[in-house]
Amino acid sequence: MTRRAVHAASDGPLRQAVLEHYGETFGVDDKPWQAWRLADAPAQPGAHDVLLFDGEADAGTIARVAAAGATLIESDREGGQWIDTVRSPMGTWVFSVAADTDQPHSPAFVAVLLASLALHFPAHDALCLARAWEPGSADWPSDFARFPHVRHAALVAPEQAAAPFAPCPALGLYVVVPSAEWIERLAPLNVPTVQLRFKSEDPAAVRAEIARAAKATQGSSSRLFVNDHWQAAIDYRAANGGDQSGIYGIHLGQEDLDDADLDAIRASGLRLGVSTHGYAEMLRVAAIRPSYLALGAIFPTTTKVMPTQPQGMGRFRAYVKLMQPVIPSLVGIGGVNAANMREVLAVGVGSAAVVRAVTEADDVPAAVAQLISLFPAA
Structure with a gap:
């Protein structure tokens, strides 16, 4: 018996609201993006598929998703933070961010992630937006403190404070x-x-x-x-x-x-x-x-x-x-x-x-x- 693929739970009204509010500003992809929990994903994912996994995926899975041109997001809890690894055709990024909920991929997170991808943001940027989105808000994220820290490829460790370079005036x-x-x-x-x-x-x-x-x-x-x-x-x-x-x-x-x-x-x-x-x-x-x-x-x-x-x-x-x-x-x-x-x-x-x-x-x-x-x- 062939296993039936099942979409990851998503807040449909929120996803639609984001697209309606910002579609004219950013443009909307002609082909819809889809999210799946890794265990429920299609056997042959495509370039508009995002596979979500709680924890670290094995090397075989990573290679299979990469070969399909799909996107893989692995999320793990570390203290009070989510550690997100985004693997897409544009490369691998690792982020850390304060955990708002106990769900690594809540329906609201999935909704904003998919909407951001549909608005032509690459997967690593879509992840940043999904994590930074204010719960219950329709406003585009602009609070820097809510955005993730880059862990890979980081120029300075998230827990370190770098000295500033000399400032510039308006150039x-x-x-x-x-x-x-x-x-x-x-x-x-x-x-x-x-x-x-x-x-x-x-x-x-x-x-x-x-x-x-x-x-x-x-x-x-x-x-x-x-x-x-x-x-x-x-x-x-x-x-x-x-x-x-x-x-x-x-x-x-x-x-x-x-x-x-x-x-x-x-x-x-x-x-x-x-x-x-x-x-x-x-x-x-x-x-x-x-x-x-x-x-x-x-x-x-x-x-x-x-x-x-x-x-x-x-x-x-x-x-x-x-x-x-x-x-x-x-x-x-x-x-x-x-x-x-x-x-x-x-x-x-x-x-x-x-x-x-x-x-x-x-x-x-x-x-x-x-x-x-x-x-x-x-």
Whole structure:
């Protein structure tokens, strides 16, 4: 006799209410998501199936779910906390959060989880939202204290408090460019913030490019961030007058954080900015107390391959509402230009980053002046 699959208990009215309230803001998946307790799941789950397990699944089960492209959430009680392991095609994340109930996967939890997945949030972000959802509320979560802590891949243990990086003011127009030659063109135009995103595996070329960019901003009103090459930036700053060196900070992507010596960057006095693309990444980075967070990509962009689809203004507003009380300096990034700049700034961030709006402009000084004019007067 073939075993019949049975859905996990879910609060249907709550799930529907979440979709009705936020479907227009975030968009709704055409195909419904389904949740199953592992013992009651279909023999052949699919990409829109979430399997829930109380405890730790065995290696065979983990491999079977992964091969099917499905999502597995294992939840275990540790003291007064739930430890959630989310395994999906986008990777493995482990979170801890205060336990509101004695049920690891209550009907309300399942309802919000499924609704968040249907609203196009990846599984690790959907888990964060389901845990942070206020019982009995219809409001989108924005209380940072209710959100989980990241245990894997954590940058600092949840029980540890990291010293903050030097703070940033509102960074204003933030122009990201590929070469020091561009920095030399922008610094005389009083661009508030510039980033050198120089791609090279040649250490000598990197050092030379950083030195040239730093000299261009030294004594100017432009703040220079160096993307990725943190050690070369630290070395140059130490050898050339510290705060007077022309280098203001480092910018790192998520993939760079594990290899960077964060303590060395902090000790150098350099500011640290980090790119984030959703709830789990923001929570992961908030633990190290960076100088600013870049939130995006808001709109479609062709300047780099993005790990996620464009976030859209709805997600951007939600991210700013959650993170601004925790990390005041926020930067909107990804596809920002003169046509949408006011919409981005209206959310309340003090900075927005552009690339092509400057680098592909026919008249660079005019483009810069127009973009700066879109920011509220100080």
